Amino acid sequence: MAVLHHHSFCPHSRFVRLAMGEIGLEPQTAERKPWERDTDFLLLNPSGTTPVFEENEIAIPGASVIAEYLDETRGLGVQGRRLLPADPAGRVEVRRLLDWFNGKFYDEVTAHLVTEKIYKRFTGGSPDAGAIRAARANMRYHLRYIGYLAATRDWLAGSEMTYADLAAAAHLSCADYLSDVPWEEDEMAKTWYARVKSRPAFRTLLADRVPGMMAPAHYADLDF
Template sequence: MAKLYHVPLSPFCRKVRLSLAEKKIECELVEERYWEESPEFLRRNPAGKVPVLKIDGRTMAESGPICEYIEEKYPEPALMPTSPEGRYEVRRLVGWFDDKFHQEVTSKLLYERVNKKVMGRGFPDSGNVKSGARAIKYHLDYMAWLLDHRRWLAGDKMTLADFAAAAHLSALDYISDVDWNRSDVVKDWYAKIKSRPAFRGILSDQVPGFPPPAHYADLDF
């Protein structure tokens, strides 16, 4: 069985979890307090970051390469298109959410509101929180524009791009930082993702001291 070292609200860990679950790969989840930089964990990943996945006799770090490995080793059901153009678009959007969205939104909201307290690193920076609250509106509008032209974010089929976006938004939804009333098309897209069996583990997450809102696990939110 695969083993994933993770933290529940990490969007990068969630992206890997969704990929594994969609492909029905059984995986043991091990919560890792990576910020404590234990020697044992640093031996698994000298970068001191999660996720770290043990699978097929290998120990792997970095969510992007991990997901690409899973896709190549376990190609069904496919999370990447067959055409070079389609694969480019998926990778572009995964990069968008894991880089731009993460820097402008996730790191400003989730990390300030939750991670700082969990790690014992002080109180939220109100300036960062306000910046993240402004920026998420732009990103939701961009997603709405994409979904006005496509069935899914990268095209006509669900891909890793959708899981990357859902990983970030689900973590933010856990702390009620997503305005689902801003766009019906984005809300409908998330409802489709949320109702997939692969999402069940995500919706059952509990972080001590941070209870999720009532709508978090509600498929009819």
């Protein structure tokens, strides 16, 4: 029995849900609260972070480790999709962007937004306005970079949709729920995001809600 331990608004969890949706993998899911330090969860993943994918008695922790595992065990994907290209240069570019979005974009933008605006509703403590301001400022240049990639290639890493698109879209979807993506500043980024958002794998993400917190009207609108 395969289980994905995740949190609905953890961007790394969302990335893995998208990847699994694309290759047609439908594990059971277990919602975890990354801010709690459950002993049983720490046994699965000593760093205590989501997501963790459990399969065949292996606990696979973290977005990039799961992405490599899926590539190695599902290769061409159940539906013939290849989310990591076959050629060395293509693999380098997808992994570079995966690090960029799951690492740099997360550290500079989405970690602050999700922690301050969502997780703190559950942990208590008031949101750090300085952290949110910094995240919003950083968002602007990240959105420009996504727009630049989308303007020069069919998809962010090249001619096919890859893990890079899913990672960027996963992080943006969390920020978009919080109305923190200035879409009007980059038409290319917006058009690219509408394409990713309309994929079937995105549907369950767009249905998730934070109790007591409304999403903006365009959030789940596939045509923006």
